[in-house]
Amino acid sequence: MKALLYCALLLPAFATLSARAGALDPRLIEIVAAKDNTFRVLHEKSPVIRAKPGELLRLRITSERGSEQARDGATHSLVIRALRDQGWDLRLYDGTKDYDVRVPETPAEYLVECTVKCGRGHDDMRMKLVVAR
Numbered sequence: 001m002k003a004l005l006y007c008a009l010l011l012p013a014f015a016t017l018s019a020r021a022g023a024l025d026p027r028l029i030e031i032v033a034a035k036d037n038t039f040r041v042l043h044e045k046s047p048v049i050r051a052k053p054g055e056l057l058r059l060r061i062t063s064e065r066g067s068e069q070a071r072d073g074a075t076h077s078l079v080i081r082a083l084r085d086q087g088w089d090l091r092l093y094d095g096t097k098d099y100d101v102r103v104p105e106t107p108a109e110y111l112v113e114c115t116v117k118c119g120r121g122h123d124d125m126r127m128k129l130v131v132a133r
């Protein structure tokens with residue numbers, strides 16, 4: 001009986017804790033800025049990041065050098081022009097790095113671009129951020 005009582009008391013506490021962790025922990029999205037100058041998103045057929053309004057994301061981006069790179073050594077970038085002042089302005093260098101970004105509150109489709117002249121295909125090196133409830 002005592003054990004049952006503990007369970008009844010503890011379970012809601014755990015549920016509250018894990019719900020809170022879910023709200024605080026960023027959700028991982030794995031992206032490759034590939035050497036053929038395309039974006040790829042793990043588990044997606046086309047390059048798209050799907051997210052909820054206001055969600056915190058951890059973008060784990062692997063960047064591979066294409067045929068050209070910038071003077072500062074950047075091999076690609078991941079930029080949403082409309083959200084540049086909100087952290088969506090990432091200069092990418094060879095290798096893998098994590099970037100935490102906040103999704104805007106407004107449901108919309110945002111264009112993600114590479115702004116580093118990375119070689120053939122650069123002008124089409126794009127992706128979408130789809131924010132929907």
Ligand SMILES: [Cu+2]
Nearest residue numbers: 114116118122
């Ligand atoms: Cu590029």
